[in-house]
Amino acid sequence: xxxxxxxxxxxxxxxxxxxxxxxxxxxxxxxxxxxxxxxxxxxxxxxxxxxxxxxxxxxxxxxxxxxxxxxxxxxxxxxxxxxxxxxxxxxxxxxxxxxxxxxxxxxxxxxxxxxxxxxxxxxxxxxxxxxxxxxxxxxxxxxxxxxxxxxxxxxxxxxxxxxxxxxxxxxxxxxxxxxxxxxxxxxxxxxxxxxxxxxxxxxxxxxxxxxxxxxxxxxxxxxxxxxxxxxxxxxxxxxxxxxxxxxxxxxxxxxxxxxxxxxxxxxxxxxxxxxxxxxxxxxxxxxxxxxxxxxxxxxxxxxxxxxxxxxxxxxx
Amino acid sequence: xxxxxxxxxxxxxxxxxxxxxxxxxxxxxxxxxxxxxxxxxxxxxxxxxxxxxxxxxxxxxxxxxxxxxxxxxxxxxxxxxxxxxxxxxxxxxxxxxxxxxxxxxxxxxxxxxxxxxxxxxxxxxxxxxxxxxxxxxxxxxxxxxxxxxxxxxxxxxxxxxxxxxxxxxxxxxxxxxxxxxxxxxxxxxxxxxxxxxxxxxxxxxxxxxxxxxxxxxxxxxxxxxxxxxxxxxxxxxxxxxxxxxxxxxxxxxxxxxxxxxxxxxxxxxxxxxxxxxxxxxxxxxxxxxxxxxxxxxxxxxxxxxxxxxxxxxxxxxxxxxxxx
Numbered sequence: 001x002x003x004x005x006x007x008x009x010x011x012x013x014x015x016x017x018x019x020x021x022x023x024x025x026x027x028x029x030x031x032x033x034x035x036x037x038x039x040x041x042x043x044x045x046x047x048x049x050x051x052x053x054x055x056x057x058x059x060x061x062x063x064x065x066x067x068x069x070x071x072x073x074x075x076x077x078x079x080x081x082x083x084x085x086x087x088x089x090x091x092x093x094x095x096x097x098x099x100x101x102x103x104x105x106x107x108x109x110x111x112x113x114x115x116x117x118x119x120x121x122x123x124x125x126x127x128x129x130x131x132x133x134x135x136x137x138x139x140x141x142x143x144x145x146x147x148x149x150x151x152x153x154x155x156x157x158x159x160x161x162x163x164x165x166x167x168x169x170x171x172x173x174x175x176x177x178x179x180x181x182x183x184x185x186x187x188x189x190x191x192x193x194x195x196x197x198x199x200x201x202x203x204x205x206x207x208x209x210x211x212x213x214x215x216x217x218x219x220x221x222x223x224x225x226x227x228x229x230x231x232x233x234x235x236x237x238x239x240x241x242x243x244x245x246x247x248x249x250x251x252x253x254x255x256x257x258x259x260x261x262x263x264x265x266x267x268x269x270x271x272x273x274x275x276x277x278x279x280x281x282x283x284x285x286x287x288x289x290x291x292x293x294x295x296x297x298x299x300x301x302x303x304x305x306x307x308x309x310x311x312x313x314x315x316x
Numbered sequence: 317x318x319x320x321x322x323x324x325x326x327x328x329x330x331x332x333x334x335x336x337x338x339x340x341x342x343x344x345x346x347x348x349x350x351x352x353x354x355x356x357x358x359x360x361x362x363x364x365x366x367x368x369x370x371x372x373x374x375x376x377x378x379x380x381x382x383x384x385x386x387x388x389x390x391x392x393x394x395x396x397x398x399x400x401x402x403x404x405x406x407x408x409x410x411x412x413x414x415x416x417x418x419x420x421x422x423x424x425x426x427x428x429x430x431x432x433x434x435x436x437x438x439x440x441x442x443x444x445x446x447x448x449x450x451x452x453x454x455x456x457x458x459x460x461x462x463x464x465x466x467x468x469x470x471x472x473x474x475x476x477x478x479x480x481x482x483x484x485x486x487x488x489x490x491x492x493x494x495x496x497x498x499x500x501x502x503x504x505x506x507x508x509x510x511x512x513x514x515x516x517x518x519x520x521x522x523x524x525x526x527x528x529x530x531x532x533x534x535x536x537x538x539x540x541x542x543x544x545x546x547x548x549x550x551x552x553x554x555x556x557x558x559x560x561x562x563x564x565x566x567x568x569x570x571x572x573x574x575x576x577x578x579x580x581x582x583x584x585x586x587x588x589x590x591x592x593x594x595x596x597x598x599x600x601x602x603x604x605x606x607x608x609x610x611x612x613x614x615x616x617x618x619x620x621x622x623x624x625x626x627x628x629x630x631x632x633x634x635x636x637x638x639x640x
Binding site: 007009026206220223 | 377404410414423424436437443446448452454460466469479518
């Protein structure tokens, strides 16, 4: 059989290295290179990327040097201390706790939950949508009824109830509780694209080439909807920061002794704080705005990189 | 024994309607089709769009769920998925698609696209695999540069040749070519068809050539089946079909081939209108009460037509007199 090909082609094993090299020279740049050149072409997005990566690294590492229980102790001497002093860079709240330190630990908690939530719920939602859309028929019908049931549950109410029932919880358990309810949107979005994608001829060609269903789902279809996945993940990351923040603000998120962006913004519940002690809530609010804006900038670049007609960068 | 025997193949799609969404009727895309493909030959399947020829082709590759009937290969019915698995069926039967762009995964490099059947069936070493891909590219007349490019960087003709290379990769016995050139312009059509013929000569592959273009079919095929409304209306050799057509549908198809000779334009138009006239007046003779084709009857050893026995004999006699 191999001889059959040898006979009808002039190419033999001797040419392999040379031809590979020739092909290498003509190779189309990889996706990672295209994304990078797209960032280089868009300065604000580059700044946004640096802000996000730098900030996340800073809070993750910085939080390691802060003794949280000690930080959270009430210190009557620091009652609403003014910002920009030697002891309190960003002032102190009503219990005399440093806003700057709370901000670092709180950001770590909030961002950690947002990342964990995005990873878990998106992975699950993507798999659910891909499998449901690809197999279609009865499998799709069953999976979509499960989806409908989950959508029917009042999400915020359920989370509040669960948080009240569970006696001891921390940021990890909270992430899992959120994850139960936040995969649906992603799964529907992915399913709708998968339905369209699995009708295309390249899927039929893969089936005719003897490729297994799972390989077709994750190696053929998934790369083709990767732009959708990337955009959805970045947007849901920005949204997920808001999820934890919102619930903590309402008092049903992280426990009171664990600082988070939400508990800090909750300081603004008090009219006194809004008018006189702005430093207790303003830094956290500003941080969320900057983070979410930056993420959406990065998301736009990724979307452009996936669509060759919108690209601004030039590779090479 | 034939390479592939298709016996009374039926593919019906359910139509659901009403409040309970129950199956109320079915679309009979393919309705009782039987023919055999011999090793090394090109079998043409011709018909207008919607006549069920692509569905037949997809059933033969195993992409379509068959309602009833059998497709025999090596003595087994490959309409069942387990038989396909046991035989490594798609190692021997491959497909070339009509739309060259959508049939190549836009996110994969050419090397991975062509190597896909090899990876599933032959498990070659990395170097052997790359060598085979390079040889395949060479056979379809593409340079080694193509190896790490993406499908959108090629022209339609080049892409279709990549599709051909992928289909040939495992050295199959039968390739289903589903309108392989109808999306290409004429000069490129000839180029792709010639590559297909060359590969057939060199590797001894059979083709099931699905097309609505009778000129192309004449160039490619030894045996031809004409399909209409899910059924075969005429089977025969190239000579039978092109020179002694019996069924009105075949005559209409042949009359629809454009004539480039400007001088005989009027005559050609008259003959076209004559065929159309016969079709309008004698439809009831050629189709049964439900407007469907009759079962096939043998007229000569190679030629069969879907007509009642007496009508077929009468037409064959007439045809013979005209020829004489």
